Amino acid sequence: MRPVPRLHLISDRRRCPPERFPEVARDAVEAGVDAVHVRERDLSARDLLDFSGAVRLAIGDRALLFVNDRLDVALLSGADGVQLPETSFSPVDARALGDNRLMIGRSVHDIAGAKVASASGAHLLVAGHVYATESKAGEVARGLEFLREICRAVDIPVIAIGGITPERVAEVLAVGAHGVAVISGILSAADPGEAARAYRATLSNVIE
Amino acid sequence: VTDSPRSDLARTLADSLRLYVLTDRALARGRFEVDVARDAIAGGATAIQLRWKDGPLWEAMEIGRQLRTLCRQASVLFVVNDRVDLALALEADGVHLGEHDLPVREARRLVDDRMIIGFSPATLVEAVQAQRAGADYLGVGPIFATWTKHDAGVPVGTERIRDVTRSVGVPVVGIGGITAGNAGAVIEAGAAGVAVISAVVARDDVVAATRELRQAVDHARSTAAG
Secondary structure (H helix, E strand, O other): OOOOOOEEEEOOOOOOOOOOHHHHHHHHHHOOOOEEEEOOOOOOHHHHHHHHHHHHHHHOOOOEEEEEOOHHHHHHOOOOEEEEOOOOOOHHHHHHHOOOOOEEEEEEOOHHHHHHHHHOOOOEEEEEOOOOOHHHOOOOOOHHHHHHHHHHHOOOOEEEEOOOOHHHHHHHHHOOOOEEEEOHHHHOOOOHHHHHHHHHHHHHHHHO | OOOOHHHHHHHOHHHHOOEEEEOOHHHOOOOOHHHHHHHHHHHOOOEEEEOOOOOOHHHHHHHHHHHHHHHHHHOOEEEEEOOHHHHHHOOOOEEEEOOOOOOHHHHHHHHOOOOEEEEOOOOHHHHHHHHHHOOOEEEEOOOOOOOOOOOOOOOOOHHHHHHHHHHOOOOEEEEOOOOOOOHHHHHHOOOOEEEEOHHHHOOOOHHHHHHHHHHHHHHHHHHHHO
């Protein structure tokens, strides 16, 4: 299995329509994004399969492709992984279904969830949301301390999500995060490729 | 030569589809899927489909595992609606797909010969295509007017059963507004069985409701055979 990616881009058709997303994802991957997540909860399975296939085609194997929740779509679209919301399959079930070929990500929102996910075979956690974000308007941001506790509680890579800007990457990694996941920070940017490059630059600075 | 689960199930599919009960939590008046299914099986249901429209997938897994056990013990066909991954995780006998779900051909790639695939075609052309793509049975409807599925569309009548069974070689199940009173007409038109939701799961006495339906189906089948 390939190493767990550090810079994750997550689709959101309210910010970037499915027709345009594959191209944006390709630019973002060229600029340093190493995982792209297809997360479109209200698309039919048929449309989701088409969309995932288009993203796979656009990014080739230069970045890992994750499909949110739908293991069947992940397997059929040649994705590298599945990102499981807490309401979805357990990592154990997902591993069995994915024949151990899929990288299993689990979204977590508290320490208990993180420990369970880690113990049941998730390869990575997406934890958040760390900062206030318009994607999760009305929900209280959980903050850096929350992220630090999650990172301490598990020994698998933790990806921070929620309101993360290039300027915040350093402090997020400082509390133990392996990487970051971004939605509007890239999709709502005037130049998504340029935005992705800024994230990658600060990630590389901190890691090296 | 070891037969696949699919070919084993396909051999007896026309019998397994005689009385096909679909779960629906909203219509079950507070009763759980497993309790309704247990009573339906006691009344003579030959197939149970887990329909999971809302709610977390982990709960569908819990309920599905119980249904799986129940159906296995009773030698009743266990089918999962919509999600191929859920059907695989539950080791269901089959998965049932509609026009917005994964295409039959793609689903077949995923399940191989581990399970049967059912499909609900909207037209005769779709019925033929679905069989070609690997569907093992077809659900045709709504035969009669129904309030269970608001988006079910205009009733197609038993004539559609006749048209579809003439055009495909796989068993056909009628669905939509079917009761003990009109089930016979669906069978006489060529259906292997009938699929019901509210006629069983919304009833006070699920066992009795299922038994009445099963008697109507069996009677029409024996008349058709004789």
